[in-house]
Amino acid sequence: MTEIVYTGELDPRLCKSVLGETIPALAAEDPDVIYLDADLMSCIGTGKWAKEHPERAVNCGIAEANMIGVACGLASAGFKPIVHTFGPFASRRCFDQVFLSGGYAKNDITVIGTDPGVTATMNGGTHMPFEDVALYRTVPGATVIDVTDPACLISVLRQCVDRPGVKYIRVGRKQYARVYSDSADLPIGKAVTLREGKDVAIFAAGIMVHEALQAAKTLEAQGIQAAVVDLFTIKPLDAEAVARRAKETGAVVVAENHSRHGGLYSAVLEVLAENCPVPAACVAVEDEFGEVGPQDYLQERFGLTAGHIVSQAKAVLARKD
Amino acid sequence: MEETKKRELMAFAVKIRMAALEAIHARGSGHVGGALSIADLLAALYGGEMNIDPRDPKKPDRDKLVCSKGHAGPAVYGALALRGYFPYDELRTLNRPGTRLPSHCDRNKTPGVDMTTGSLGQGTSLACGMALGDKLRGLDARTFLIVGDGESDEGQCWEAFAFAAAKKLDNLVVLLDWNKRQLDGWTDDVYPMGDYEAKFRAFGFDTAKVDGGDVEAIWEALERTRKGEGRPFAIILDTEKGHGVPEVAEKVMNHSLPVSDGEFERWTVRLQAELAALEG
Numbered sequence: 001m002t003e004i005v006y007t008g009e010l011d012p013r014l015c016k017s018v019l020g021e022t023i024p025a026l027a028a029e030d031p032d033v034i035y036l037d038a039d040l041m042s043c044i045g046t047g048k049w050a051k052e053h054p055e056r057a058v059n060c061g062i063a064e065a066n067m068i069g070v071a072c073g074l075a076s077a078g079f080k081p082i083v084h085t086f087g088p089f090a091s092r093r094c095f096d097q098v099f100l101s102g103g104y105a106k107n108d109i110t111v112i113g114t115d116p117g118v119t120a121t122m123n124g125g126t127h128m129p130f131e132d133v134a135l136y137r138t139v140p141g142a143t144v145i146d147v148t149d150p151a152c153l154i155s156v157l158r159q160c161v162d163r164p165g166v167k168y169i170r171v172g173r174k175q176y177a178r179v180y181s182d183s184a185d186l187p188i189g190k191a192v193t194l195r196e197g198k199d200v201a202i203f204a205a206g207i208m209v210h211e212a213l214q215a216a217k218t219l220e221a222q223g224i225q226a227a228v229v230d231l232f233t234i235k236p237l238d239a240e241a242v243a244r245r246a247k248e249t250g251a252v253v254v255a256e257n258h259s260r261h262g263g264l265y266s267a268v269l270e271v272l273a274e275n276c277p278v279p280a281a282c283v284a285v286e287d288e289f290g291e292v293g294p295q296d297y298l299q300e301r302f303g304l305t306a307g308h309i310v311s312q313a314k315a316v317l318a319r320k321d
Numbered sequence: 322m323e324e325t326k327k328r329e330l331m332a333f334a335v336k337i338r339m340a341a342l343e344a345i346h347a348r349g350s351g352h353v354g355g356a357l358s359i360a361d362l363l364a365a366l367y368g369g370e371m372n373i374d375p376r377d378p379k380k381p382d383r384d385k386l387v388c389s390k391g392h393a394g395p396a397v398y399g400a401l402a403l404r405g406y407f408p409y410d411e412l413r414t415l416n417r418p419g420t421r422l423p424s425h426c427d428r429n430k431t432p433g434v435d436m437t438t439g440s441l442g443q444g445t446s447l448a449c450g451m452a453l454g455d456k457l458r459g460l461d462a463r464t465f466l467i468v469g470d471g472e473s474d475e476g477q478c479w480e481a482f483a484f485a486a487a488k489k490l491d492n493l494v495v496l497l498d499w500n501k502r503q504l505d506g507w508t509d510d511v512y513p514m515g516d517y518e519a520k521f522r523a524f525g526f527d528t529a530k531v532d533g534g535d536v537e538a539i540w541e542a543l544e545r546t547r548k549g550e551g552r553p554f555a556i557i558l559d560t561e562k563g564h565g566v567p568e569v570a571e572k573v574m575n576h577s578l579p580v581s582d583g584e585f586e587r588w589t590v591r592l593q594a595e596l597a598a599l600e601g
Binding site for chain 1: 381427428429435436437439440443445446447448449450451452453454455457458476477480481483484487488
């Protein structure tokens with residue numbers, strides 16, 4: 001049963017702790033689940049369990065391309081690999097291996113890329129992927145998820161284990177604003193309407209869901225009714241929901257912690273262009289590399305705040321007929 | 322090795338060469354040189370060394386082959402067709418629209434192909450995962466991994482070899498096809514890699530170096546890999562790119578070649594004579 005319990009408060013759980021509990025739990029439930037990491041087990045709290053269960057967890061060292069290949073080889077033998085490393089190393093660093101050894105060869109693996117976009121904070125530009133979604137979207141048959149909160153993370157990770165194809169889950173390791181109840185069941189590929197509104201539709205994913213809900217409150221105070229839709233599944237996109245909301249409101253804003261090129265904005269525009277071309281705008285990273293800093297600074301620096309969503313919502317409304 | 326077994330394997334190698342050429346000639350061109358250099362190795366593997374069952378190509382405890390130099394597909398297909406995985410005549414469909422025999426190996430298309438390869442280097446990690454999987458499942462099965470010498474320019478190979486040693490994959494057998502040539506010419510000119518055996522030893526492998534055109538030497542080296550003792554194996558096969566067809570071997574640039582009707586006939590006649598002598 002999925003309840004929306006959003007108040008704007010942070011969920012007390014760190015997502016790294018959620019990963020550190022959920023991966024061992026999935027392994028305990030299914031003997032085919034196997035976990036691989038590239039020397040970052042300690043970053044998601046799986047290290048102790050991995051040491052105690054060497055037959056269920058493989059530390060592949062700092063060699064991500066090989067790790068993906070090993071995971072794919074295990075998949076061909078019937079295992080269900082869950083692979084983790086930081087987002088840039090889970091995408092750019094090993095993309096050809098994901099594409100060919102995984103997608104093309106039909107070796108089904110789940111890849112978790114932590115610290116997407118500005119959530120990489122103090123690790124800075126080398127560790128800050130604004131393009132991981134764009135890359136994974138091009139893998140035929142892939143599933144691409146930008147996690148909303150801890151409940152969403154648990155729900156999608158459980159589904160990904162048995163889902164065919166390459167699955168990519170991007171999630172920050174820290175706290176998220178709580179959006180869903182603990183028992184949330186969030187079917188992959190299904191958009192969730194978090195707030196109704198007739199004037200403009202805000203499609204958001206990941207950390208931007210919270211910003212979108214804050215923006216909707218501000219807009220309401222100014223007499224603008226904004227719908228907020230969580231598109232945590234970027235691929236396969238819930239095209240029906242996107243087209244319906246776009247038609248109902250006639251104006252769209254997309255908010256993502258990612259480059260404006262190739263991510264959720266592009267995915268939504270592909271649907272709008274073919275179904276219901278309405279004025280649209282985005283709150284996303286411009287054609288830029290990342291940099292170091294605290295998350296609030298980076299969100300301001302790259303234009304990823306509720307304030308930016310409010311501005312863009314007004315801009316698209318002005319373009320409405 | 323018994324003389325009859327030796328002659329049987331030598332004959333099988335000749336048949337694999339004929340089959341690979343049959344496939345490539347039907348298409349008009351293909352990766353001739355590197356297919357011919359592994360024919361003797363494939364004869365030893367598919368001629369008795371591997372625990373396989375063509376009637377049950379996916380039985381979990383089978384020995385597996387990853388031809389990481391995936392462009393040698395036609396030689397692998399030759400061995401598989403001769404072992405009855407699919408009809409011999411199907412070899413002539415190589416690279417035709419809708420074929421089950423693409424230029425590079427594809428586990429989802431060809432019966433008997435254990436892993437998809439073609440982007441050089443990637444097969445090495447895949448083979449490590451397969452060998453690890455067999456170990457975790459407690460299966461007594463080996464994974465044979467054919468790697469090209471040119472292919473070993475790829476850094477991923479060495480990530481995988483380090484992994485194999487670190488995880489003590491003594492059910493993994495790397496078979497390095499040291500044919501000394503890559504697409505742009507001699508490997509020593511293009512990208513010299515030095516002493517492969519020393520490299521593998523430094524990585525923690527149990528190594529051997531054999532004449533890769535001698536089925537008996539290959540067979541004996543493979544026999545040693547039946548019982549692992551905590552270290553992966555690497556067998557350096559001293560081969561010749563284009564081996565078995567002098568007109569091909571003489572060309573330095575023989576990675577990919579057109580095969581004319583006349584050439585195919587000349588080469589086949591020669592191989593048939595060789596076969597007749599072995600089987601006579």
